[in-house]
Amino acid sequence: MLYCSSKNLSKKTLASYEQSLKLFLSYLQEHFKIIEATKVQTAHIRHYIKFVKERG
Template identity: 40%
Template sequence: MKDCKYRDLRRASIRFYERSIKLLFKFLKDDYNIIFAENVKEEHIRNYMKITKERGNHSYVSNENMVITRIS
């Protein structure tokens, strides 16, 4: 989140990103019992994106290549 502050993003944008990250962490813990980032695999992110897209959740990321690249 420090990057967001350095880029001078609006407070509302930062809160949105924080909520989105919390939703992802909750999904990883609840569905896969993952609490450490190094245990996250591409399939976990793809499943999260699929579920949030199906639900119409605001945390859906439309560019999956960006997400996969950043966690690899």
């Protein structure tokens, strides 16, 4: 989010990105019991992308 802020993105865009990150965090916690960013692996991200596509 700091990087996005430094790019002077609109407040709406920042809010949207933040909401997306919160949803991803919630998914990681619920499905993989992950609460630390250092524990996220490529497979977790791929599972999330698949989940979002299937959800619509």
